[in-house]
Amino acid sequence: MYYIGVDLGGTNIAAGIVNEEGLIIRKKSIPTGRTRNAEEIVSDICRVILGLMEEECLTTENVHSIGIGSPGIHDRENGVIIYNNNLNFRNVNVRELIRKSIPLPVYLENDANCAAIAESVAGAAKGEDHAVIITIGTGIGGGIIIDKKLYTGFNGGGGELGHIVIQLNGEPCTCGRKGCWEAYASATALIRQTKDAALKNPNSKINEIVGGDLSRIDAKTAFDAAKMGDCTGLEVVNNYIVYLAEGLANIVNIFQPGVIAIGGGVSKEGEYLLRPLREKVRELTYSGYGLEEGKIVAAQMGNDAGIVGAAFITKVW
């Protein structure tokens, strides 16, 4: 049996056919054309799916279901995207629209949750009963796996781990609160911290790396400067690791997950980030009574997480 996963983003629609092992056997990506209306976009999704199926000689009898991951608020029961800020979707019944041309079950899930599903079924958290997947990007996305199932609360809105306040009356957050973890430990926050440091220390390597154009600073810049031995870069990275660790220590105290997997661009720093991060989290959570420690690892599914997670939605419901 095969599974179809669609990663419906603001920039691209990526769709793939996934086998039982979580491997993408064929995939295709097209621009979303996000200003178009929902019918046109969903019609494109159907075209891509039918094309992939034809290329693999699959009929609807060989395919279990179609899963779609996208940011925003969904009515899972009815297959409706209630709200998607990137696409201007409002109450779009994606299931109905797709089933007009493809008679398969259609499921929707939040994109951060899809990343968690992918890591749980085929990636860094494979085989773990309890895991938390953190995706560090524009914001901080969270996905909670409990007893190998996706946990989303009584109303489907749970797992907003980026919106745990770690600093009362702190930095403003997009959610309306002040001091959320996301406002300190997202890639956006790291870029802001890097810019602030570069402004205060005009002779730092940070400024050199971006040729004096601070608008070119990204989430990698401070790490690059730190690796070159730059004190300013090092300070930014060290502070950032503390922010990240405080939030992860919260998650350990709440969930004691067997695995915390960290995805998103920042996680590409690998052990350079993870080694000091683990140390700091251990320091903040050390119980002293021989409680076994969960693992903190990099997510493994990379850009494929969206497709694989969407394809496997039904495996974790």
Added chain:
Amino acid sequence: MYYIGVDLGGTNIAAGIVNEEGLIIRKKSIPTGRTRNAEEIVSDICRVILGLMEEECLTTENVHSIGIGSPGIHDRENGVIIYNNNLNFRNVNVRELIRKSIPLPVYLENDANCAAIAESVAGAAKGEDHAVIITIGTGIGGGIIIDKKLYTGFNGGGGELGHIVIQLNGEPCTCGRKGCWEAYASATALIRQTKDAALKNPNSKINEIVGGDLSRIDAKTAFDAAKMGDCTGLEVVNNYIVYLAEGLANIVNIFQPGVIAIGGGVSKEGEYLLRPLREKVRELTYSGYGLEEGKIVAAQMGNDAGIVGAAFITKVW
């Protein structure tokens, strides 16, 4: 079938026989005598249990099991209290000791988790799939119910909801971190905040209520002063509600539980506390997309929570 629950505290041992409906049909409490050795204390527990069974004409055939709730770290699998600070228990195999005189299955659980079990099976969270129970006392205890089961993580140490940092580098916490929710919203924290306010405002009603002896301030004092229209008392209460609300908003964003039940002494303030608390939490979590809201209510099981929760440990494992 009947269940025996034991609430093993630093001051008292309270034991009770509980029926299938979660009602205590007979109970007894004796002083713990906490400086004594483990064998003597467990022998007392057995004596109380056997006495209660005799008074109800029960044999081991009518009793399902014995559950024991106590603070500290437990090895649930082997029935061992690894560490209990109140009792100076270190690696005491309570199951073995009890089974020497009573041939029944014996289970152990953390006391905050027992409170959660009681509320889930017979109290404020009865019938809810997903609930969080917060017990406000010396610290803040948390108990997480997911799919009607107690969630404790891969190593049994999860649910430490008092130890979510809400203020980086904030007030020192007993756990070794700085800025934990417990350091702002426990009864201990409220007493500290009340004392500080009374020191700064010697003419407040707070000082009057305790006859000028600030050591007599308890978790009720600020509420009593506020209800008398005292500005200082009102300010303490309002700030305390914000601290409590910020932590609860975190819990909503993480879990979206159908019910959050609040127990412990402070919860006796009832709607005087809960009404503004709900408003503040709604303000901090309002999503604007019609997401159904969970309830925030007072815990219902009061002093019986420890016995009922311990008795029903096996119902939520």
